[in-house]
Amino acid sequence: MGAPFFTEKSRPPTETAILSALGGSGGAWRELFDGIRAQHPDVSERWGYYTDGKSWLLKASRKSKTVFWLSVEQGAFRVAFYFPERLAGTLLASDLSERCKAEIRRGASSGRLRRVAVTFGPRRGLRDVMTLIALKKTLR
Template structure:
């Protein structure tokens, strides 16, 4: 796995810092944010430093509900979605690729939820993130 970035509590992330770490994945970042804001109302975002992991994480919210988390890692970023166990049938019947369905099915539960995460590499990942955002908004 790539080196985790943004671990200095005193340096709050901004676009320049993020883009200097994720490099050519900047376009994917911009596509995700554009899709999020263009297709949803009442969306907000926050950066927060978490002492337990010693890292800054980005959180996208709709009203007070978390849509997804982003962790910046060298040369890319990881988007993580958490879905309640009750949504398993919907996730399994969705048009998500089998590897993401398996990831959800095999994820260790936390507070009756399980995660799906994607390390952003290309347009296929972006298409899957759009599906996950839509699924999260719907539920």
């Protein structure tokens, strides 16, 4: 993954700055959030500055449960989900793309959680993210 784009604590990301940083991936950004708002209106978004990574991250939540984390880099953005390790088989049996399933297979778990990340470039990754949001909301 590239370096985070929004690293100044005193300058939170704005829609204009995000679209400028994303360039050609701005369409994927709009499509993702239009899809989330249409299909998952109960998911809320909040930007926060996190000192451990010294950057701004978007946290998407449903009630008190974190659905995903999002970071912006130059020309792209990454959406990361964390699932309990015991659900790896369920994720592999889902409608995720083979590329995403390959990441799940080779990804190492950190304790009891398994990270699944989707990097967006221009028009890539939307279907996997929408599938992962639906899984995150239903699996326990």
